[in-house]
Amino acid sequence: MRVLFVSWAWPTHFYPMVPLAWALRAAGHEVRVAAPPGIEAQVTAAGLPFVQVGRDLDAVARFRAYIPGRASGSPGRGPRAVSLFADLADAMADDLVAFARAWQPDLVVHEPTAYAGPLAAAAVGARAVRMPWGADLMHRQATLEAERRELTPLLARFGLDAVDTLGALTVDLCPAAMQVPEESRPGALDRRPMRYLPYNGAGRVPVPLPPAERRRPRVCVTWGTTVGRLDASLFLAGEVVAALDALDVGIVVAVAAQQRPLLGDLPERAKVIESVPLHCVLPHCDLVVAHGGAGTILTGLAHGLPQLVVPQLIDHTFNAERFAATGAGISLPRAGADAAGIREAVLRLLEEPSYRKAAEEVRAENDRRPAPAQVARQLAEFAGGGGPC
Missing domain, CATH: 3.40.50.2000 (Glycogen Phosphorylase B;)
Incomplete structure (x- = not known):
């Protein structure tokens, strides 16, 4: 054929x-x-x-x-x-x-x-x-x-x-x-x-990978590739990382190499990983904070991870609303995505087990x-x- x-x-x-x-x-x-x-x-x-x-x-x-x-x-x-x-x-x-x-x-x-x-x-x-x-x-x-x-x-x-x-x-x-x-x-x-079998593009996986055993939760911040191409002011990954710096969490930032300058100055403890396929990063994380792109949401769900979504584009808003309805995450409007709002949502997602349970249920559905x-x-x-x- x-x-x-x-x-x-x-x-x-x-x-x-x-x-x-x-x-x-x-x-x-x-x-x-x-x-x-x-x-x-x-x-x-x-x-x-x-x-x-x-x-x-x-x-x-x-x-x-x-x-x-x-x-x-x-x-x-x-x-x-x-x-x-x-x-x-x-x-x-x-x-x-x-x-x-x-x-x-x-x-x-x-x-x-x-x-x-x-x-x-x-x-x-x-x-x-x-x-x-x-x-x-x-x-x-x-x-x-x-x-x-x-x-x-x-x-x-x-x-x-x-x-x-x-x-x-x-x-x-x-x-x-x-x-x-x-x-x-x-x-x-x-x-x-x-x-849904995640394929997020080709890329080199860093060696060594982040260790599987951790004493504190690790949050992956990623803003896809589309938003930064359309409008740099909508690329909020740097603001999110700055907000998370006040929490006792590990921070991994997954970004396309050409969009690294959009992050601005980051806290020293934030680990930036450039142009690594997202599905190679998420097995080492506990939570995703992202923009609402379908590929990012589905890749996170394929790994059973709760997510905080801050959408700005029309299709991202739809994705975020449907995703939040699964119980696997929180959709935060741009107006509520200040540093305090981001920290509050992240803590809820990490501390309330219902979010992880719902994400695992969607993962199980996908696996079937x-x-x-x-x-x-x-x-x-x-x-x-x-x-x-």
């Missing part, structure tokens, strides 16, 4: 697909990852064959307009980000369809904002499989209507009247408690659960889900049988 993975150049949308791509290759299937040039380094570092399609667009500038409280110009029709995702698809489509016609994939696996994926699948008669990176925030009626409007000119270029951006099947990594509520989704989808190898077998049956597996 030939499987074509499609993403645009946003690493946090690509990373959740890596374990499934590995599983398919290990099972003997041919795998390619098609994406714009801006993500080539991340794809090849993951050990996957890269196919360059299209050109990069300045998505960061467009995303900045969606930060709450900022002027965003004309809102356009429907959810504003759909217009950006349609432009990204337009920049990829010609090369992607040409490659798909030459390579003839059986399946096209795409993340939900990579509209060029289902377009290419339709153009060559392959089956499209969606793979959201967290909660399925794109499965909403207003989004689907905006997609149809925005994609019509692009589809016409390839002689297509319509494309189902929801695909034939959705691989679902999100714990049920954090998923978009069923009543908020427009119709049922063929969803196949898969265990089918592993990527099992889902790879399901996809092979799905592609070969022409119907549900």
